[in-house]
Amino acid sequence: MARITGGGRMSTTTTPAPPATSLPIWPGTPPEYDDSSREQMVVACDGGEQVAEAWVAQIRTRGLEPLQIHVRARPAAETHLYEADRDLIGLPQLRRVLQTANVGLRLLVAGCEWQVLTVLRVAIECGMIHDEIRAHATGDPQRIVVFCVHCEAEFLSPNVLGGDPTTCPRCRRHLEVHPHVNSSAARYLGSDADAGVLL
Numbered sequence: 001m002a003r004i005t006g007g008g009r010m011s012t013t014t015t016p017a018p019p020a021t022s023l024p025i026w027p028g029t030p031p032e033y034d035d036s037s038r039e040q041m042v043v044a045c046d047g048g049e050q051v052a053e054a055w056v057a058q059i060r061t062r063g064l065e066p067l068q069i070h071v072r073a074r075p076a077a078e079t080h081l082y083e084a085d086r087d088l089i090g091l092p093q094l095r096r097v098l099q100t101a102n103v104g105l106r107l108l109v110a111g112c113e114w115q116v117l118t119v120l121r122v123a124i125e126c127g128m129i130h131d132e133i134r135a136h137a138t139g140d141p142q143r144i145v146v147f148c149v150h151c152e153a154e155f156l157s158p159n160v161l162g163g164d165p166t167t168c169p170r171c172r173r174h175l176e177v178h179p180h181v182n183s184s185a186a187r188y189l190g191s192d193a194d195a196g197v198l199l
């Protein structure tokens with residue numbers, strides 16, 4: 001996950017330009033939990049149960065009991081317009097908890113990428129900052145959230161990165177999905193595969 005570090009000292013002469021494309025980069029092993037706070041929350045998305053359990057066990061060794069929330073995909077068609085609070089069981093509950101959370105809360109989230117990215121988006125919307133969040137995506141992304149640049153639909157699609165186009169369920173265009181994730185919106189950009197241009 002791209003991190004907003006801020007305040008870092010870098011040589012202005014060697015700082016590279018931001019890449020035109022970006023993909024989330026997940027370490028091979030889950031990050032350690034941040035033990036600088038007593039307020040810990042562990043979110044297990046689909047596929048992230050084992051990592052979440054390990055975090056909970058680690059946190060308990062300090063005598064702390066983390067908040068735990070499970071986020072699960074509701075069964076739905078493989079490609080469909082995406083509404084996070086409807087498609088993910090547990091997400092509305094997570095949002096309510098984060099909106100009333102104490103300052104200092106640390107969030108840990110693990111699971112499949114599209115769900116983890118959605119949880120990150122909700123956490124940021126609720127006022128958390130990147131340094132308070134540790135995330136881990138498990139396995140190869142099977143599905144991705146795509147933003148159609150033509151009709152602005154956001155939809156869940158099989159992972160077609162580098163493959164055949166996917167079809168926007170709203171405007172029916174065939175979309176090429178680009179290896180670029182807006183880290184705040186947590187979605188991949190899709191544009192008309194026949195037009196060959198992004199916008």
Ligand SMILES: [Zn+2]
Nearest residue numbers: 148151168171
């Ligand atoms: Zn569309």
